[in-house]
Amino acid sequence: MASSSQTYNPEQLERYLERIGYADSASKTNRTRLHHVMESINQDRLATLTELQRRHLGSIPWGSSALHYSQHRSISVHPRSVFEKLVVRRLDGYCMENTNLFYGVLRSLGYDVYPTGGRVSHALDGGNQTPGSELYMGLGHMILIVTVDSQRYMVDVGFGNFGPTSPLPLKEDGLIAVCMAPAEMRLVKDTPIEFTDRSQKLWVYQVRQNPESNWIPQYSFSEVEFLPQDFAVLNYSTSHHPTSWFVRALVCTRVILDEEGAEPIGIYILSGKEVKRRLRGETEVVETFDKEDDRAKALAKWFDMHFLEYEIDGVKGLVSEIK
Template sequence: MPTYTDEELALYLEHIGYRQDARQQASQNPLACLTDVQHLHMARVPFESLSLHYSRHRLLSLEPEDLFNKIVGNGRGGYCMEVNTFFACILRSLGFTLYSVGGRVKGVDGYKGWDHMVNIVTINSQRYLVDVGFGSNGAPHPVPLEDGHEFVGVAPTRGRLQYRNLEFHIDPNQRVWVYSVQENETAPWRDMYHFVETEFMAGDFEVMNLRTMTTPQSFFVQSVMCMCTVLSEGKEGPVGLLILHRDYVKRRMGAESEIIEQFESEEQRVKALERYFGIMLSPKEQSGIRGLASELRAKGGHA
């Protein structure tokens, strides 16, 4: 299975601001190490769709070296299959035992096809869901695979895992892991996605990636988005979210959410990506969005 070199691992840990001896921590207290690395990763490596808009070719590679160059070398992120493939390589490089599986996201019309990827990490015989690529409703830390387990995500949001049958299963004995979210203590639980325990191969994700990055119905093809978590002052854990979606930037801290900037042109959006996420798009990248439905056009013409 692919891993990164010691030099690449050191560059990544510096990139996310992990200051301890990661391999020693992974050996002595693996769950604490995994949790800390995930927190720092999700605050520094955004969940984003930019390369599907600000690019001439709009093709996304899942090759580990391409991902390293994009994420660490260029300070970018990616969508689920990119960032979870990359994170799996990082965790293997730290000595963790894990495998990757496929999932289906639940939309307004029910579950779609295989379009999500998560990692399952085993620590002392206990397996954990580790997902750094689901966005604002994702789990920001490792979640034990225990039926009925509930946890606090980015408060006040709560998450839950259930191992159960789905309404469309023909065989009533079928079981999958269902990840659900409750936005606050009075809100209903909403199923976000489900995943299986069967290990998926690299070729499976290549097929999933091809469809997700090319079909016009894909959320990522339709929407320019970029988001990351906001850590507490002492970086003990996530306390909020910073989200750029189409023509605005929103900050959510606890139960409070506010739009902090709205834009009408590509120039404004490009500046916002640099200001809030540290992402600098080259002139060539900026020109890649021209003519797409996702382009922000200033009144009277092109941005």
């Protein structure tokens, strides 16, 4: 049985829904956001799941700030800690925070959901990008499997750039869906080149930047359920190992939604000494900075993330510090 700590109470759910801008009109009536979402779930579970996923992506940034802008330089995946950081403090989090939060929310709303672990492809850091011949990093990603009307879907709110923006059905027909136009996404089933047993297959999440581009593998995963203690182990490695990308770089992304908050149309990306905005496939640099103080201001401006002075001081002496 899953731990009761993986759920949130009605007050917390209401605060989460406010955080992601769900049913903002409800605040002008006597109906709560929670009442609104439960009614919507009863009418169309999949459509509501899609809206929650997209509003989460458009409101809660993905990033690694806690490993740089803090005195403790660590990540907690405890559900209460994650809620405090992402909802109350309105900061960012990487996969085992963002997706962990979403997992608790979906369970609390009555969805049939469980988490599993994935391996990110080396194609993302310059490795072989050819599907079927890519290599993978060790387990270090968190994905959700949600069942709606007897169909299983992969749901993810913690991958950052080119992460999935809607539930993808676990079907081997290679269904192509819009990720963030013109980029497209799909799931295929394949055997990693490193597997000795060629009869074993994993789901592979792939993205292409436009219909004329090649498919690039992003990560692979199975349908085996992972437990909280499994993610505690994965999180420790991801947040402490000296070769971890998250340890070496302060990164942050946030999806841009259309005016109705329904469709993902772009993304903000903070990396290095600049903030980029990709909007409908076109990328531009919207801000550059050469001082640590200016990066902190950029995080406030583009991601609505506000840090205390002593938290920003935590980056001093790290390889990620802007000098």
